[in-house]
Amino acid sequence: MQQLQEDYQSNFNKANKKYSVNKILSCFSKLLIVFCYLLISTIMYSFIFDTTMQYHLVYSNTYLTIAILLVGLLLSFNVILNYTFVIQVSPGTTSEYFIPIQNDTENNESQVENNANPNLRYLKFHYTPKLETNNAQQNNILDQSTLGFCNQCSLPKPKRTHHCSICNKCILKMDHHCPWINNCVGYQNHRYFVLFLTYIFLGTSFFTLLNLNIVFSTDFEDFKNKRSSLFSTLWVLELALSWSTGCFGGWNWFLVLRGFTAIEFMDRNRKTTFEREEIIENLKQVFGDFKYLFQILLPSFRQLPSNGVIWSNSEKRFEKINIAVD
Secondary structure: OHHHHHHHHHHHHHHHHHHHHHHHHHHHHHHHHHHHHHHHHHHHHHHHHHHHHHHHHHHOOHHHHHHHHHHHHHHHHHHHHHHHHHHHOOOOEHHHOEEEOOOOHHHHHHHHHOOOOOOOOOOOEEEOOOOOOOHHHOOOOOOHHHOEEEOOOOEEEOOOOEEEOOOOEEEOOOOEEEOOOOEEEOOOOHHHHHHHHHHHHHHHHHHHHHHHHHHHOHHHHHHHHHOOOOHHHHHHHHHHHHHHHHHHHHHHHHHHHHOOOHHHHHOOOOOEEOOOOOHHHHHHHHHOOOOOHHHHHOOOOOOOOOOOOOOOOOOEEOOOOOOOOO
16 A cells, blocks of 8 residues: 555656646747747848848839838748747647547446556547548548557557657647747648748848848948947848758758658658658648649648548558578
């Protein structure tokens, strides 16, 4: 009896410690989000009142000024929009699709035989596919016996699903947990994360090219005193952001084109891959159906071809090559 009490207390302390750490990480992530919004706002301010104004003063061309301003604001709008979406949109969790059956005769009989443990794997669940997913998959029958099971969530665990220890949830098609968004990047918000990185790269690259001309061209020397004190710091920061998001964004585009998540790519022991034969099909897995390639870069709520749970007709097995040595 004493041993049971000690085990219970030990598990309780571990759970409390884990909860405290996760709460601290969550608070830190929220501070990072506030910092990001402030940084984006500051960069936009400098772009409007420093960069654009400098070009207007030097070239005195209204059309050029309007063109620079419109391109910069369009890129900034997409950065803010996709950043907000990747924070607010759920990545997709198993709790959104599976509901335990509480009053099921077969389950009750099995629980009696197994000491009434409600967390055992044989417990059945209602599978409730979301209405906003592709209608073609609504009638697909899910064989729950083919699913894994998460002991932390006490819920079924479909293919490509992983448990996030920080969110304490199972994330559908999990890519990674990102502290900059206080959220996981998963099945439902993956497109917004990739587009956020893309527009950060395009925006900071555009601002950097304009600012490099201001810094190194003698045409702007007469208006040097018109720049704010932020300009000299921000243009270097924008250059650094352009380089870093270009590398990280390029890596994410590589994964999207190959049909991998970051977790799947790092798993060297994987026996299956969900990569499609056509690159266009891999893009549709993340961005939904589209007619023209440029639609990928537009704000999108397009339906995805899968619902994050059933991955029919997309699994491809690796072929093992056995080499006999005489």
